[in-house]
Amino acid sequence: xxxxxxxxxxxxxxxxxxxxxxxxxxxxxxxxxxxxxxxxxxxxxxxxxxxxxxxxxxxxxxxxxxxxxxxxxxxxxxxxxxxxxxxxxxxxxxxxxxxxxxxxxxxxxxxxxxxxxxxxxxxxxxxxxxxxxxxxxxxxxxxxx
Amino acid sequence: xxxxxxxxxxxxxxxxxxxxxxxxxxxxxxxxxxxxxxxxxxxxxxxxxxxxxxxxxxxxxxxxxxxxxxxxxxxxxxxxxxxxxxxxxxxxxxxxxxxxxxxxxxxxxxxxx
Numbered sequence: 001x002x003x004x005x006x007x008x009x010x011x012x013x014x015x016x017x018x019x020x021x022x023x024x025x026x027x028x029x030x031x032x033x034x035x036x037x038x039x040x041x042x043x044x045x046x047x048x049x050x051x052x053x054x055x056x057x058x059x060x061x062x063x064x065x066x067x068x069x070x071x072x073x074x075x076x077x078x079x080x081x082x083x084x085x086x087x088x089x090x091x092x093x094x095x096x097x098x099x100x101x102x103x104x105x106x107x108x109x110x111x112x113x114x115x116x117x118x119x120x121x122x123x124x125x126x127x128x129x130x131x132x133x134x135x136x137x138x139x140x141x142x143x144x145x
Numbered sequence: 146x147x148x149x150x151x152x153x154x155x156x157x158x159x160x161x162x163x164x165x166x167x168x169x170x171x172x173x174x175x176x177x178x179x180x181x182x183x184x185x186x187x188x189x190x191x192x193x194x195x196x197x198x199x200x201x202x203x204x205x206x207x208x209x210x211x212x213x214x215x216x217x218x219x220x221x222x223x224x225x226x227x228x229x230x231x232x233x234x235x236x237x238x239x240x241x242x243x244x245x246x247x248x249x250x251x252x253x254x255x256x257x258x
């Protein structure tokens with residue numbers, strides 16, 4: 001189905017899953033990298049990136065009717081939601097305000113770690129599906145041996 | 146008499162189609178409001194045996210019995226993986242049985258191994 005030779009069943013479907021989880025991982029990495037980013041006075045804090053996923057379907061013509069068949073998952077968009085910045089008392093910092101407070105991006109590293117683990121597990125699950133598909137293809141090639 | 150080879154071929158078809166459905170579920174394990182789909186093997190096979198090849202018989206249906214999480218998603222990664230494992234084994238069994246069937250025919254033709 002779709003790209004590829006179609007030798008391994010559902011490989012293109014599982015690949016979309018791998019792509020989606022990779023993009024999630026990228027967003028999480030970006031968030032963790034900015035967990036300690038300070039905000040200049042008068043500027044907006046860096047937002048938390050979140051990947052929005054949506055199910056993907058393909059239309060195929062079968063028996064003169066158009067049918068929707070599963071085609072995996074797609075990244076609908078990546079949204080950046082601002083978090084309330086944390087205020088840390090650090091007088092002398094170049095980004096400190098008149099009272100000596102520095103605003104830090106409100107990204108929670110703990111939340112990001114959970115997200116990262118979630119993405120890793122989901123990635124592995126999609127890999128397992130590909131591996132199972134490969135086993136099926138191998139067995140199909142052994143028919144008649 | 147049921148044609149064994151034809152039955153096994155259809156079983157392989159249904160099993161491969163079910164694998165696509167299960168893989169799509171796994172790919173959507175984090176998609177909000179996604180409901181898991183499945184291909185009931187028995188019903189699909191019965192349908193596939195009566196239908197012409199390529200006819201609309203391998204259509205997956207939404208599994209309404211699966212519980213949904215807070216995001217409206219009803220995919221359980223571990224359950225899908227178990228289904229995939231089970232389905233792969235079934236596929237292997239059918240492939241193996243088909244091989245044996247062919248081996249038997251070969252033996253009958255040649256009269257020996």
